[in-house]
Amino acid sequence: MKTAIGIDLGGTNVKGILVNEAGEILKQHYVATxxxxxxxxxxxxxxxxTYLRNYWQAPIDAIGLSAPGLPDAHNSCISFLPNRLLGLAHFDWSAYFGQRTxxxxxxxxxxxxxxxxxxxxGCQNVILLTLGTGVGGGILIQGKLYQGLSQMAGHLGHLSLHATDDEVSIVGAPGSLEYAIGNYSVQKRSKGKFxxxxxxxxxxxxxxxxxxLVWxxxxxxxxxxxxxxVNALSPELIVLAGGITLSDDALFEPLHQFMSLYEWRPGGKQTPIVQAQxxxxAGAIGAAGFALSH
Structure with missing residues (x-):
């Protein structure tokens, strides 16, 4: 059975896993970034x-790396990331590891x-949103990750919900979803109370x-x-990930009630919304899985 190393490069920690093509995590490890x-x-x-290679003591079939920023068209490096992880942009990971990454x-x-x-x-058409400090996302179409031109697709936190709002997201979107629910804006949204x-x-x-009222x-x-x-992409499933989803029923119960008001449900069709597993x-596991699939 094929095995892969998955690395998630975050601002605080580097998270690594060794996983096989069945999704079994064989080893996981953390180091400070x-x-x-x-x-x-x-x-x-x-x-x-090096640690994961030495642990396995057998050839690794693939390496995947997850990082903030926009990858290049070949998914060989991060091509754009301002003001963080100096030197990450255009860094050649395949040469660094001596293996296609x-x-x-x-x-x-x-x-x-x-x-x-x-x-x-098992799903073919899926939307995922990460609800945390900010709001990120990804789109799966016919079983494949949709990255779009310049790999920009999936920045769902920068959907504009109110064009005349003064609050502008980091990409210039007024009244963004990220501002509406991201943890970074709670203090301002609650007028300093929380x-x-x-x-x-x-x-x-x-x-x-x-x-x-605020929540x-x-x-x-x-x-x-x-x-x-849902109106734009008609997914078969929406997955919500990130720390805010740990609110559990405080999030999902009112969300389902609001969806019953706003979601278009022809013939009774309803899009399931589930919590990420x-x-x-997740970043390390997904990077490894993506590498194995290629």
Missing amino acids: QDDTEGHWRENVLEMV YVLNDAHAALMAEAQFGAAK DSTWALVEAYRQGDPWAS LTSVQKLAVALSSL FGDM
Whole structure:
């Protein structure tokens, strides 16, 4: 059975896994990223790959790497990532590891993990959104990752929900979904009362009126965005990933109620919305799966 190494290069940690084509995780490992001006993070990634190779002591069939930014057209490197991980853009991972390495955007990798081994296994047309500090996403069409021109597809957090809002996302979208529900904007959205989504949701669970208004407004906007995506792409499944989904019923119960108001359901058709199966190793698992599929 074929095996692959999957690496998820994040700002805090490098996460690595050894996985086979059945999706069984044979080994996992973490090292600190060291995102500094000296580029020590590259050495830490190599340390991770060396560790997993030595553990397996047999040829590795594929290597995949998940990272923030936009990959090139051949998924061989990250071609665009400003202001983070100095030296990542255009870095030749295949030469560095001495083996062909496939590079994916981190949210795209999370989608591939769910599509190949997780909640969306067996599905052909899927949308995934990662709800965390910001909002990312990925799109699966006819069983294949859709990356689009310049590999920009799937930046679903930058959907504009209100064109006249003053708040503009990092790509220039006014009134974005990312601002509406991302953890980075909670303090501003709650007018300084809450400094995290966790605190906001806990207050909502306790019946706090202001917390309820802020949180349910965010979930309502998520439902509007998902309904728009259903209208545009007609997926068979929507997967929600990321830390905000750990709100569980506080998220999914009102979301399903709002979807019943906004989703177009011809003939009673309803798009299932499920929680992602994989947690913080999703990027590494998806990168490995993508590499194995190629």
